[in-house]
Amino acid sequence: MSDNERLNTVLRGLDPAERQVAFVYAEGEGATWTEVAAGAADPAAFGKRVRRKAKQFAAAQTTTVRPAPRRRRRFPRFIAGPASA
Numbered sequence: 001m002s003d004n005e006r007l008n009t010v011l012r013g014l015d016p017a018e019r020q021v022a023f024v025y026a027e028g029e030g031a032t033w034t035e036v037a038a039g040a041a042d043p044a045a046f047g048k049r050v051r052r053k054a055k056q057f058a059a060a061q062t063t064t065v066r067p068a069p070r071r072r073r074r075f076p077r078f079i080a081g082p083a084s085a
Contacts, residue, residue, distance in 0.1 A: 006058075006061040009057065009061055010054060010057040010058050010061060013053065013057040014050065014053060014054065014057075017040075018046075018049070018050045018053060018054075021033070021036050021037050021040075021046070021047065021050045022050055022054050024036040025050075025051075032047065033047030033048060033050060033051045034047040034048075035047075037050065
């Protein structure tokens with residue numbers, strides 16, 4: 001695995017065969033997901049599944065949780081007395 005924890009989280013979501021296809025694709029040994037999944041029974045479907053799963057897990061890792069907006073304190077409005085001239 002890698003030193004990058006986000007990448008490790010994505011890779012843990014894939015099974016070993018899918019992980020191997022992702023590694024081969026990342027190394028640039030094939031031009032398409034179908035080519036790197038050539039050993040599968042249906043390379044096109046398997047490559048497509050690995051691409052979608054990796055993309056889904058990566059998107060989940062890049063999603064940030066935004067804190068709730070701060071509410072302004074509302075102080076009571078004071079009724080001003082007679083205006084001094």
